[in-house]
Amino acid sequence: MSQREWIEKDFYKELGVSAGASTDEIKKAYRKLARDLHPDANPGDAEAEERFKAVSEAHTVLSDSAKRAEYDETRRLFSGGGYGRGGGFTPGAGGGFSQSFDLGDIFGQAGAGGADGGLGDLFGGLFNRGGGGATRAGSRPRRGSDVEAETTLGFREAAKGVTVPLYLTSPSPCTTCHGSGAKPGTSPRVCPICNGSGVVSRNQGAFGFSEPCDDCRGTGSIIDDPCVDCHGSGIQNRTRTINVRIPPGIADGQRIRLAGQGEAGLRGAPSGDLFVTVHVSQDKVFGRVGDDLTLALPVSYSELVLGTTVSVPTLEGRVGVKVPPGTADGRILRVRGRGVPKRGGGAGDLLVTVKVAVPPKLDDDAVAALRALQEAEKASGFDPRAGWAGA
Known part of the structure; x- marks a missing residue:
């Protein structure tokens, strides 16, 4: 020009x-x-x-x-x-x-x-x-x-x-x-x-x-x-x-x-x-914090209580993540070396946050089982709100 x-x-x-x-x-x-x-x-x-x-x-x-x-x-x-x-x-x-x-x-x-x-x-x-x-x-x-x-x-x-x-x-x-x-x-x-x-x-x-x-x-x-x-x-x-x-x-x-x-x-x-x-652009599954990948893993209440192993996605295929018995909702499980590649070599970690998924509807047998569990928890002295808000 x-x-x-x-x-x-x-x-x-x-x-x-x-x-x-x-x-x-x-x-x-x-x-x-x-x-x-x-x-x-x-x-x-x-x-x-x-x-x-x-x-x-x-x-x-x-x-x-x-x-x-x-x-x-x-x-x-x-x-x-x-x-x-x-x-x-x-x-x-x-x-x-x-x-x-x-x-x-x-x-x-x-x-x-x-x-x-x-x-x-x-x-x-x-x-x-x-x-x-x-x-x-x-x-x-x-x-x-x-x-x-x-x-x-x-x-x-x-x-x-x-x-x-x-x-x-x-x-x-x-x-x-x-x-x-x-x-x-x-x-x-x-x-x-x-x-x-x-x-x-x-x-x-x-x-x-x-x-x-x-x-x-x-x-x-x-x-x-x-x-x-x-x-x-x-x-x-x-x-x-x-x-x-x-x-x-x-x-x-x-x-x-x-x-x-x-x-x-x-x-x-x-x-x-x-x-x-x-x-x-954002991903439907993964998030990112520095070199670490994050994802939310839906689990049932029974899986948190009894423990399980769940297959989760990574950038290079899937891996099994062990959920220990008695895991609390919101706990972060770390899978080392499955995050974002680093410039100097290696990779960050995969941080898996467990999130309890509540079923929207239960049949009569499931409701009866839950009521029995509720009574058993009371009988054992378990109080989920013990020490909460000054209680």
Whole structure:
């Protein structure tokens, strides 16, 4: 995406939110649109695919606080006339530059802007105290921005580990020139005017005044034969599939970092990182406390009194759990090593809480047996409320 397109696109409109929308509102709007427009849900629908790319691009910018602030400030500064039709500053418009230059060189890179470069590099190096030596801010590698993504896993998938595919639409290295920006078979050359620094300097009184080099437009290099597919930027906005390995035992809300899988850097500079936030859905049987699995085991009153062995599920099949005679309702029985796998090896425990299940209806024989048991308990002196509430 060109610099002018980035400024002119209304990312808030793409997501259907206001310019003052909160981060949660932006995420909620993106999730709904991404779910409705995902290529898997709309096979063969080119229009839905383009909309999916557009909302993904908007989310990439607006979900990143730094990118969003730069995007908002850029649109505010240049939507009122400071941004000329030629894509650069106009002479006498307050910038004081002798010629126009590409806005991509101001904001650090094409598209949403990177972690390095940008307005800070331009205005931070504009006035240099001392003799006016050229700063090398323009020639710093413009690393790609980091990208945020989310995925939702089932409880047991998260506990055991799984590999999931992620579909991302973001600036990526051009597949034709491999990110160099130059036509295949050619290479960029060092700018002879600024010697690769990206800026030229001149003295004005006690200060050294630096400005972007007009010949290389602040990049430090010149491409004589630009790549026809990326027009010399080295970057293409494309949808790609990344297989992400989720390690066993990951918890809800944890993030995974994939180095170099974020946005591409300008002209072969290092790519940013991909951060994947994992959401874990609840399970009907298991709960989790740290590395321990929990479950509630329904048992009858007679099983608690007389004792029994019950088959219970684990992540790796079923095991028998012994309920000792006279076990109290709510007691926790521990099965060691049957919990969530730990990063350093081994696993947590399975904590089984016994819960007495009361039959909703009994036949006459069962009622008679219970009444006989009740009388026997009284005769033996058993009082379930002895010492309870001051009794």
